[in-house]
Amino acid sequence: MSIVVQNLQVWFGKQQILKEINHTFAENRISAIIGPSGCGKTTFLKSLNRTLELDAGYRLEGKVLVSGEDIYQREAGDIRRRIGIVFQTPVALPLSIKENLLFGVRYHGERNKKRLNDITENCLTQAGLWNEVKDKLNSPANKLSGGQIQRLSIARVLAVDPEVLLLDEPCSNLDPASTRLIEELLVELAKKLPVVLVTHNLFQAKRIAHMTIFMINGQLLESAETTKLFTNPDKQETSDFIAGLTW
Structure with missing residues (x-):
């Protein structure tokens, strides 16, 4: 399953944040979005699952297609379930x-106790948490570490x-060990569903992303296989950003 973005534009009030973005996110791959602060990365990510409309004053034009369906013509709650997002x-x-x-x-109506127990174990196992928390499932979650x-x-x-997983800087506040665990998790998850990751950590993009997208000033300036984008980008702005010469 792919996500196809067609002529996406976003405004907040009179300020245009995203400008005519076109891109296809391929299935079973990790796509990293990089670019300077304030270039529209998070707005772009939030437009992919309709959490953007939770912010006041936005206006959107264009289409986001999942399995050929325009997500902005569907029920918002269903889209947010199908395209999950994890914030910074x-x-x-x-x-x-x-x-x-x-x-x-539970919000979506599951009440079967065995099913709930199975979901708990399966998802905590996928996230590499089961062995760490299986004996304290009823303890307050806020007692866990930041990485946990x-x-x-x-x-x-x-x-x-979900059918797609979006993440906005999920490792920015974590130590190297926690970052490694999450990166390993994302690599495994990408075998089953598309993963789209906003990151300021260029090394992280190089380590785990199959495709990398460079954004600047609300535009998708360049996208390519990660190795190519980092070693032989087409745009001078991309090269300068990667080299740390600007911004």
Whole structure:
């Protein structure tokens, strides 16, 4: 399953944030979005699953197609389930570890106890957390470390069985060990579904992304296989950014 973005434009008030973006995110691959701060990376990410409209004052033109369907012509809650997003700051709801993970599952109507238990174990295992928390599932989630809470946030998204996973700087506040665990998790997840990752860490993009996108001033300036973009970009602006010569 792919995500096709067609002529996407976004405004907040009179200020245009995204300008005529066209791109196809391929299935079973990690795509990294890089670029200077304020270039529209997060706005672009949020436009892919309709969390953008939770911000006041936005206006959008263009299309985002998933399996050929325009997500802006579908019910927003269903789109946010199908295209899950994990934000930069780890979020632990004021609930137990287990109930944090099951929050979305219960919201969407699952009540079967065995099914809930299976989802809990399967998703925490996928996130590399099961062995760390299996004996304290009823303990407050906010007692976990930052890296554990970020993996719990990913597990909570996986629990509702998304078709796409979006992540906005998921490792920016984490130590190297936690970052490595999350990168390994994303590599495994990309075998099953498309993963789109906004990152300021160019080394992270080089390590795990199959495709890298460079954005600047609200535009998608260049996209290519990661190795090519970092070693032989087509645009001088891309080369300068990677070399740290600008911004």
